[in-house]
Amino acid sequence: xxxxxxxxxxxxxxxxxxxxxxxxxxxxxxxxxxxxxxxxxxxxxxxxxxxxxxxxxxxxxxxxxxxxxxxxxxxxxxxxxxxxxxxxxxxxxxxxxxxxxxxxxxxxxxxxxxxxxxxxxxxxxxxxxxxxxxxxxxxxxxxxxxxxxxxxxxxxxxxxxxxxxxxxxxxxxxxxxxxxxxxxxxxxxxxxxxxxxxxxxxxxxxxxxxxxxxxxxxxxxxxxxxxxxxxxxxxxxxxxxxxxxxxxxxxxxxxxxxxxxxxxxxxxxxxxxxxxxxxxxxxxxxxxxxxxxxxxxxxxxxxxxxxxxxxxxxxxxxxxxxxxxxxxxxxxxxxxxxxxxxxxxxxxxxxxxxxxxxxxxxxxxxxxxxxxxxxxxxxxxxxxxxxxxxxxxxxxxxxxxxxxxxxxxxxxxxxxxxxxxxxxxxxxxxxxxxxxxxxxxxxxxxxxxxxxxxxxxxxxxxxxxxxxxxxxxxxxxxxxxxxxxxxxxxxxxxxxxxxxxxxxxxxxxxxxxxxxxxxxxxxxxxxxxxxxxxxxxxxxxxxxxxxxxxxxxxxxxxxxxxxxxxxxxxxxxxxxxxxxxxxxxxxxxxxxxxxxxxxxxxxxxxxxxxxxxxxxxxxxxxxxxxxxxxxxxxxxxxxxxxxxxxxxxxxxxxxxxxxxxxxxxxxxxxxxxxxxxxxxxxxxxxxxxxxxxxxxxxxxxxxxxxxxxxxxxxxxxxxxxxxxxxxxxxxxxxxxxxxxxxxxxxxxxxxxxxxxxxxxxxxxxxxxxxxxxxxxxxxxxxxx
RNA sequence: GGACUCGUAGCUCAGUUGGUUAGAGCGUCCGGUUUACAUCCGGAAGGUCAGAGGUUCGAGCCCUCUCGAGUCCACCA
Numbered sequence: 001x002x003x004x005x006x007x008x009x010x011x012x013x014x015x016x017x018x019x020x021x022x023x024x025x026x027x028x029x030x031x032x033x034x035x036x037x038x039x040x041x042x043x044x045x046x047x048x049x050x051x052x053x054x055x056x057x058x059x060x061x062x063x064x065x066x067x068x069x070x071x072x073x074x075x076x077x078x079x080x081x082x083x084x085x086x087x088x089x090x091x092x093x094x095x096x097x098x099x100x101x102x103x104x105x106x107x108x109x110x111x112x113x114x115x116x117x118x119x120x121x122x123x124x125x126x127x128x129x130x131x132x133x134x135x136x137x138x139x140x141x142x143x144x145x146x147x148x149x150x151x152x153x154x155x156x157x158x159x160x161x162x163x164x165x166x167x168x169x170x171x172x173x174x175x176x177x178x179x180x181x182x183x184x185x186x187x188x189x190x191x192x193x194x195x196x197x198x199x200x201x202x203x204x205x206x207x208x209x210x211x212x213x214x215x216x217x218x219x220x221x222x223x224x225x226x227x228x229x230x231x232x233x234x235x236x237x238x239x240x241x242x243x244x245x246x247x248x249x250x251x252x253x254x255x256x257x258x259x260x261x262x263x264x265x266x267x268x269x270x271x272x273x274x275x276x277x278x279x280x281x282x283x284x285x286x287x288x289x290x291x292x293x294x295x296x297x298x299x300x301x302x303x304x305x306x307x308x309x310x311x312x313x314x315x316x317x318x319x320x321x322x323x324x325x326x327x328x329x330x331x332x333x334x335x336x337x338x339x340x341x342x343x344x345x346x347x348x349x350x351x352x353x354x355x356x357x358x359x360x361x362x363x364x365x366x367x368x369x370x371x372x373x374x375x376x377x378x379x380x381x382x383x384x385x386x387x388x389x390x391x392x393x394x395x396x397x398x399x400x401x402x403x404x405x406x407x408x409x410x411x412x413x414x415x416x417x418x419x420x421x422x423x424x425x426x427x428x429x430x431x432x433x434x435x436x437x438x439x440x441x442x443x444x445x446x447x448x449x450x451x452x453x454x455x456x457x458x459x460x461x462x463x464x465x466x467x468x469x470x471x472x473x474x475x476x477x478x479x480x481x482x483x484x485x486x487x488x489x490x491x492x493x494x495x496x497x498x499x500x501x502x503x504x505x506x507x508x509x510x511x512x513x514x515x516x517x518x519x520x521x522x523x524x525x526x527x528x529x530x531x532x533x534x535x536x537x538x539x540x541x542x543x544x545x546x547x548x549x550x551x552x553x554x555x556x557x558x559x560x561x562x563x564x565x566x567x568x569x570x571x572x573x574x575x576x577x578x579x580x581x582x583x584x585x586x587x588x589x590x591x592x593x594x595x596x597x598x599x600x601x602x603x604x605x606x607x608x609x610x611x612x613x614x615x616x617x618x619x620x621x622x623x624x625x626x627x628x629x630x631x632x633x634x635x636x637x638x639x640x641x642x643x644x645x646x647x648x649x650x651x652x653x654x655x656x657x658x659x660x661x662x663x664x665x666x667x668x669x670x671x672x673x674x675x676x677x678x679x680x681x682x683x684x685x686x687x688x689x690x691x692x693x694x695x696x697x698x699x700x701x702x703x704x705x706x707x708x709x710x711x712x713x714x715x716x717x718x719x720x721x722x723x724x725x726x727x728x729x730x731x732x733x734x735x736x737x738x739x740x741x742x743x744x745x746x747x748x749x750x751x752x753x754x755x756x757x758x759x760x761x762x763x764x765x766x767x768x769x770x771x772x773x774x775x776x777x778x779x780x781x782x783x784x
Numbered sequence: 785g786g787a788c789u790c791g792u793a794g795c796u797c798a799g800u801u802g803g804u805u806a807g808a809g810c811g812u813c814c815g816g817u818u819u820a821c822a823u824c825c826g827g828a829a830g831g832u833c834a835g836a837g838g839u840u841c842g843a844g845c846c847c848u849c850u851c852g853a854g855u856c857c858a859c860c861a
Binding site for chain 1: 786787788789790795796797798799800807808809810811819820821823824825826854855856857858859860861
């Protein structure tokens with residue numbers, strides 16, 4: 001039985017059991033690394049040292065790790081350890097993301113359980129509460145990454161809402177503003193009435209959903225629609241200019257009888273209308289349909305919303321019009337028949353007002369039938385609708401003034417750089433996907449109606465914008481809302497600002513963009529920036545927030561490693577934002593890993609109950625086993641099925657490494673010299689293996705490198721060479737050299753067990769390098 | 785409708801610029817334990833590399849088509 005102790009580690013006795021027990025080693029090894037100072041690069045870059053920087057994709061600050069995180073930790077740790085051993089100036093910069101919407105919604109759920117909602121608090125208080133909540137949970141993910149062996153430089157940790165990082169991100173916003181690339185506009189935004197915020201186009205999913213399909217009598221026509229509730233605010237009818245059936249109506253203004261009486265509608269012609277679909281005639285609702293909105297712009301139609309931000313029907317436009325009120329004096333001279341009609345419409349509007357869309361459909365169906373306007377109703381029609389990526393509720397396209405970034409000028413240089421191969425994308429065809437996206441990207445809506453995030457630094461003067469709509473909690477905690485000019489008569493601006501919940505500025509409102517308040521009479525926009533706005537700048541805001549020197553030394557970075565499913569959300573945006581803000585691409589190599597699926601290749605989901613918790617696996621089989629299982633034979637861009645048997649195989653490898661080392665150590669004293677020819681062959685093959693693994697890793701063939709080193713170690717070194725050693729055909733020193741080489745080659749993949757063995761070697765003075773994490777990568781000379 | 789990807793052993797997947805008898809893990813069968821490891825060792829079965837055609841001295845890999853599976857995008861009201 002062999003005994004060993006850590007060099008200079010007091011009282012830590014290492015017993016080489018016949019089984020490798022990860023639970024006895026991993027925590028100690030991690031501490032050893034931390035103490036050795038290996039995580040951080042040296043104070044200054046050494047002569048001739050190449051930079052190697054990876055900015056970690058920041059996990060959500062309040063989320064525990066899932067298996068996807070384990071994948072990025074493993075791959076990035078492999079790369080960083082490899083380059084650290086190569087002698088590069090290696091930095092792996094960790095951080096966490098505030099994840100605006102995700103986090104706020106988790107917090108709101110918590111509030112709901114306590115019987116509260118976000119509307120019970122002013123935005124400052126709410127922000128503080130969420131901040132405290134995130135603070136409480138933020139250590140979890142970091143500790144878990146350490147358990148997986150992440151050799152990141154924790155001294156350079158950055159959080160997306162750190163003041164310095166925020167300042168850097170806002171500098172870019174001001175630059176965009178100055179360059180005329182930031183604008184405020186009222187467009188149809190993707191509004192989720194359930195989540196209470198707008199989303200960018202990328203955050204909207206399209207789904208086939210059953211929806212009722214209506215054919216409704218519309219004056220002389222019949223129109224087909226799945227959204228009958230918006231017809232009250234239709235502003236035109238559209239037909240294809242080539243459609244013979246309707247040609248004669250083009251340009252006509254017709255009276256159309258609807259559920260609330262007659263309205264006037266002009267028939268316009270547009271190529272966009274498909275004569276084959278439905279009845280070939282389309283109602284135009286610019287306020288609630290993206291295409292109708294475009295059409296409305298083209299034909300100068302008014303934008304008249306009927307659905308509120310809360311997702312309820314708004315008939316105030318009807319109810320506020322005295323002409324519609326049968327009891328109003330303006331209607332006193334009506335005939336009794338006319339009055340009865342007015343009363344019917346008036347009562348309907350009252351009934352409709354405030355209904356949710358779904359209820360509205362039911363009411364309408366009944367009323368349409370009563371009035372004989374419903375030509376056909378198909379309840380089994382399936383339609384592609386936009387749904388919220390978070391809550392899966394339908395997205396309402398609503399007109400709302402928001403801030404947008406013009407992307408075309410930002411994207412151009414990136415496309416050029418892609419064409420000129422200034423950066424590479426590793427991952428099945430995703431370079432093509434990226435190209436396609438860059439070419440077809442729409443302007444980026446960066447406004448979000450939530451508080452957890454970077455507040456838009458836009459300021460509205462209450463003097464020049466008397467029509468700002470403001471909601472705030474007064475000193476007694478009561479909610480008050482109204483136009484600012486009215487509110488200021490009874491409240492001080494200070495009170496309003498302190499209790500401010502929400503500010504809505506009309507599109508024409510003037511604003512000043514500034515990180516500081518331009519004056520006492522200004523109120524700041526209450527919207528926050530899209531989380532991706534700050535993360536798109538992450539590669540340089542992190543480094544800049546640390547120090548000028550760090551930015552200079554580590555930017556641009558080398559590798560961006562993340563899952564392919566956030567290519568367009570994050571990677572693409574980092575490319576164009578980095579290029580724009582710094583004049584340089586933020587990285588040169590993009591490695592996209594696939595998604596981890598369960599053993600049967602099915603997607604992991606909570607509802608299926610097949611979710612693998614990486615920490616549970618790490619506890620059972622060891623972090624090394626988990627890492628190996630995730631990465632071995634994985635391919636960039638392709639999904640990987642991983643299950644219990646893979647973890648077991650990984651665990652078996654760690655045991656194999658442990659026992660092979662145990663054997664070598666126990667047999668060195670026998671001083672075998674071996675046969676010269678076999679020794680030479682051994683040396684040659686060892687060199688070849690080094691070359692292969694090195695080349696694999698340099699070419700980002702990580703799964704192949706893992707597979708190769710696994711097989712070479714197990715089936716060549718152990719099965720063949722050690723057996724030759726037993727027969728005294730291969731020299732003991734040769735085998736020891738081989739062991740050291742393999743420990744080094746395997747270290748990036750299975751860092752704990754290799755380091756544990758290394759420490760035993762060190763104890764026996766069988767290596768001069770004190771730690772494996774700080775050791776040099778083997779070259780094909782055999783002087784290891 | 786557009787784009788991308790995949791189809792290799794029973795299952796999950798590798799296969800590095802086209803180059804000897806196509807590999808691994810798990811599973812199956814046979815054998816093995818006097819001391820590195822049964823979390824092991826030796827051996828075996830199992831593949832017309834989806835199909836067809838083409839380029840080539842040579843194709844799992846390159847090209848074309850067909851079939852099958854999946855992902856992403858897309859304005860059919």
